[in-house]
Amino acid sequence: MRPLPSPGRALSASFALLLATAAAVLAAAPPAAAHGTLAMSTPAEGATVTAPVTSVELYFTEKVAANAYFTITAPGGGRVDGGWTYGSPKPLDKPVREYFMVDGKFEPREYTTGFPAVVTVAHLPAAGQYSVSYLSVASDGEAVRGTMTFRYAGKATAVPRGWTAPTNQPDPALVAAVERHGTSAGQGSTGSPSAPAAPPVSPVPPAAAPAGTVDDGGGSPAWVTWSGWAVAIAAAVAGFLGWRRRPAVASGPPGRARPSGPRSGQRGGKRPAGKTAGASARSAGSSGASARSGGSSVPAVDGAAAGSAVDGGAPAGGLTNTRLALLAGGLVVALLGGFGLGRLGTGGEAGTAGAPAAPTSTGGGAVTAGDGHQHPAGTGPHSHPGDANTAQATGTTVSAGGYTLRPDRRAQPAGATVDYRFQVVGADRRAATRFTVVHDKTLHLIVVGRDLSGYQHLHPTMAPDGTWSVPLTLARAGGYRVYADFTVTATDGTQLPLVLGVDHHVPGAHTPAALPPAAPRAVAGPFAVSMEGTPTIGVTAPMFFRVSRTGAPGPTQLERYLGAYGHLVVVREGDLGYVHVHPEPEMVDGAVKFWLTAPSTGRYRAFLDFQVAGEVHTAEYTMDVA
Template sequence: MRRCPRTTVRVTSGLLALLLATAVTLLADTTPAAAHGSLAMSTPKADATVSEPLTTVQLYFTEQVVPNAYFAVTAPGGTRVDNGWSHGQPRQLDRPVREYFLVDGTFQPREYTTGFPAVVNLAHLPAKGRYTVSYLSVASDGEAVRGTMSFRYTGAVTPAPAGWRPPTDQPDPSLVAAADQHGHDSEPSPASAAPPASAPPAAAPAPTSDGGPGAGTWTAVTIAVAAVLLGLLVWRRPVIVGRLLGRAERTPQRARGSRKGPKSVPSRSAAPAGRTRSGSATRARSGATDRRRTTVVAAARSRGEAVTAGPAATASSTALSTPPSTAPGDEPPPVDRSSNTRLALLVGGLVVALLAGFGLGRLGGGEQPAVTDARPGGLSVPAAGSAVDGHQHPPGTGAHAHTGDGGDQVAGAWVSAAGYTLQPVQRSQPPGVRVDYQFRIVDGNRQPATDFAVVHDKPLHLIVVGRDLSGYQHLHPSMSPDGVWTVPLELPRAGDYRLYADFSVTTADGRQLPLVLGVDHHVPGVYTPAQLPAPEPKATAGPYAVSMEGTPTIGLSAPIVLRVAGASGPAQLEPYLGAYGHLVVVREGDLGYVHVHPEPELVDGAVTFWLTVPSAGRYRAFFDFQVGGKVYTADYTLDLS
C-alpha cells in the first residue's frame, strides 16, 4: 500500500485543526448572557455626533421602565441639564434584541422587536462636547437596569429657561433598594425573581424563534464534517486504522525469481510497484543517482557497517536506499508515524472537545450567568461604571468582571476575601516614627501568595486612611521572595487607621483575581478626630487648583470630571501609574473603599471618572495626579446623606 501523498496529509491536517478550533470556540460559550429590560437603541444613537440643538433624548428599552425610574443628563461642564422624563409611544426597533429567561432550569431566548421609550427632556445645551445620559430602573423579572450612553454635541449653545435650576435629586430609595436586592451590574441575580411592587406589568412580546442554529445543530455539523474528513483519510490510507488498533503492518510476500544478493523494493524515485531493478540496471543510473548512492554508502560506513566495492557495494547501497521486503521471520521495517500521530491527536482532540462542550453545556444549564447590559449594536458588555470588589471602570475599559468580596460595591471592610487574608506583622507603631511596615497575603492554605499581576505599574498598592478620613497616603511596598511585603510608613498623629491592600493575585489556574483587603492599624496617644470638611467643588493641591465637576449619584454611574489649573492656566498632566489620575473614595463609618479608574485619555483637557456611589452617606474622595514628575493629592467631601 503506497503512502498517503504529503499534500493530502497537510490539507487533511489543516482542515482537522480548523475544525477543532471552531468546535472549541463554539462550545466554550455555552451560557447565554442575561439582560432583561435592557437598552436597545436611542435617539440620538450612542456615540453619535449631533450638530443641531436637541430638546429630548429618547432611550428605547425592551420593556417599559418603572414609573420611578431615574434619568440624569450631564453636560460637558459636569452640570445636569435634564428636566424630567415621560413614557413615549412604542416603536419598532432598528434591530431585534434577544434576551434569555430561566424557564424550568434552562435559559430560553426571547426576541424583542418593539422598543419602549423613555423621553428625557433637556433644559438647554450649555456647551459643546460630550453629554452623558445615565439611567436606573428595574425590569419585570427584578433585574436592575442601569447604565449610560453618551453623544457629542457640536452645535450652538442654547440658553437655560428663565428661573430653571440644575436638578440635584437622587434616585428614589425604594428604586435603589429594589435594584440592589437582586445584585449589582456585575453580579448574578435570580432570573426567576418576582418583579418589585413598584414595577407595572411589562408589555413583553411573545417569545419568537431565534432563527439560528443551536448547540445541538453545531455539534451535529461538526461530527458530520469530522466523519467525512476521517473517512477521506481512511480511504486514502486504510493501514492507519490498523496501526491505531495496534496491528503491525506486514508487507505481503511477492513471488520473485531465484536470484542472488539482497532483494529490493522500489523507493519513491524507483519504478512503479511490482517492478524490480537488477544490479546492472541500478549501476546504470544517472550521475545524480550515483552521488546519492555515495552519500548512502558514507552513512553506512559511519555506522560501522561493512561496505565493499564493485557490484556488491552497489547492491549494498541499493539495499540501504530502499526498504527491503519482509522475508519470513524478519521484523517489519520501521515506518515514520509522525503524520499519523498528528492526525490521530487532532481527531482525538476534536472528539474530546465535543464531549467536553456537551458536558459543560449540560452542567451550565442550571447556572445563572453574569448580568450584563445589552448596548445598541448588539454588543453586550457590563454597564459603564459597574463596580465589584471596590473597583470601578470607565466605559472604554472593555468587558471584564472581578470576583468581589461582597458589600454594596465597596471593598476593604474585611481582612479576608475569596480565600485570601491580609496578615500584618505588626498592628501598631509610635507616632511620628518612620518604621518598616510589613505584611503578607496568605491563601487558604495559610501559605504566602507570591504571584501577583502588575496593575497600574505596580503589583500592589497600599492605601492608608485615618478613621476620621484624614491622613491619606498611597504607597507601593516591595515583596521579598518569601512573600513578605515591606514599605516605610510614618504616621504623625495618634489614632486608628485603615490600611488597604489593593492587588490582583494570580490563582493556581492562571486567573487574575483582583481584591482589596483591609486591616486596622493603631498609633497610641491622645487622639482628637478631625471634623470632616464641608463639601466644596474646588480643592488646592500644592500650587494647583483642582475643580470637581459632576453630580455623584447613589446606585448610578455618573461622570466626575476633575480639572487641574496652575497660575498660568490648565496644568500639563502626566501619566501616573498608567493613568492620568486615580480616585479613591472612602465611606464614613465602615470605611468602605472604592477605587475608580479614569478614562484612558483626557477628555477636553480633564480627567473623567465614572463613579457609582454605593449608598447614602458621607464620603471622602482623594484624587492623585502628577505634574512635572511630582505627585499631588486633592481631597473632596461628598455628602449624600
C-alpha cells in the same frame, strides 16, 4: 533513525485528538447577557450633534420600570435632565441577543423591537461631552445600569424660565430592588461595560431569528447547532467504526512473516508489492497535505496522518495510504464543518462580545490586565471581575474571595518610620505571588485615618516569597485603615480584583479631626482643583476635576501618573468602605473625568492624586450624598 509510529496507533491518536477538540469546543461556555439592556439611542453612543437636542431617546429590549431613574450631565458637571416619559416602540437598527438561565444553561433570545425612555434635555449650557446615566430593574430582576455619551458641537442654549437643575436621588424602592439582586447588569450597545458580572449583549446580523427564538449557547438556533455537531460526530464515529470493522489481516503462528500478497479488504484485490521508500515518503506528504486541507486549526493532525502513512505498505486494518489520508482529512473536515454549521447565524459575535483580552506577561510573575483595568479610550463606567457589586463599598473585611490580608504588625509608634510588611494569603495558606499590573503597579496600598485624615497612597515591593514591604510613617496617634488594592492572578490565568482592609493603631492621646464641610473646590499646594458632578446612589455618575494654578487663569498642564491623568480614592465615613472609582484615560473637555457609583447615603471623603512637573499632589473633598 527514530522509528515511525504504526498506522493504527497514529490513526487512534488522530481520532482521540479530534474528539478532544470537539469536546473542548462543545464545553465552551456561551457569552451571557443581561435582560432588558440598552440596545440603541438617539443620539447614538459617541455621536457628535451640531443642532440643539431637546431629548435623548434610550431604546431598551423591554420597557423600563415605572420608577426608573435617568440623568443627563453637561460638560461642566451639572445636570440638565428634565424628567422622562415612555416613547413608542420601534424596530432596532440591529437585533439584540440576550441570555436567560434555563435549567442551568444560558438560552439566548433575540429582540428586534426597542422600547424607548425619552429623557428631556432642559438646555445645553456648553459644547462638549454629555453623559446620560440610567438605572432600572428588568422583569427578571436583573439590574439595568449604565451610561452612554454623546458630544454637542453647537451653540449653548438658554436656560428655561423658572427651571432649576434637579438634585433628586433614585427611588429608594428601586435602589433596594437593585441591591436585592446583588449585581450590576446593564450594558448597552455603547460597548462600555458597566459590570462584568452582567454578561454582554450581542448584536446579531439582520438575518437572525425573530424575537423569542431560543437557541443554544453558541448563538444559532438549537436545531442547526446540534445538527451540525451530529453530522460531525456521526462522520467521525462512522469513519472509526468502518476502519475497525474491516476484516483482520490473516496471520500465521507467532513469529511467522505476514503474506506479501494482496490483503483482504483492499478494493481491486491487488497492490504493487515493491513500493519504494521514496513512494512512501511522497504518500506521507500527501497525507499531511490532506490533513492540512481539513483546516489549519488542527496542526497536530498533520504529524499523525503523515506518520501513519509511512510504513512501506498498507496500514493495518486494510486501509491504504490514500484511504488513511482521506479518512484523517475527512474527520477534520467533518469536525470543522459541523462547527461551522453550529455557528450559522451568530455572525461570529456571540463569542467575542465583551470578552476580555488574554493577559500578557510582563515578567516578574505579573501580567498586564486584559479585562479593562488599563481603561482604553471610551471605557466609561465599569467594575471588574471579582468586584462583588459596583454599588457596594469594599475593603471593610480582611478576607474576601478566598484571600486574606496578613500584616506582620498591627501598630507602630507615632512619628516613627517602620517597614510595613504583609502577605496576601490564599485558601491554601500560601502567600500569593502572581499579581496583575493595574495602573502601572501590581499593588496599591492606601492608608487613611479612621477620621478620614492622614491619607497616603503607597506602592510596596514584593519579595519572591510573596512578602510585601514599604516604609510607613504615621505622624498622629489614632486608628487607621490599611487597604490593599490588587488583582491576583490564579494558576489558570484568571484574574480576581480585590480590596482587603485591616486596622492599624498608633498608640497615644488622640482627638479625631472634624470632617470638613462639603465644598466643590480644594487647594493642593499651589493648585486649586474644582470638583463638578453629583454623586448618585446606585447610579454611575460622571465626576469632573479641573486643575489650575492658584492665582493663574486657565487649566494646568497635567502629566500622567500611574497611567492616567488622575486617580480618585473615595472612602465612606463610619465603616470606612472603599469605593471603586475609575478614570477615563484621556482628558475630557479639559477635565479629568471619573465614574462614581455612590453605594448609599452618607458622607464620603474623596482623595484626588494628580501630577504636575514630576510632583504628585493630593486634593481632598467631602461629599454629602443625601
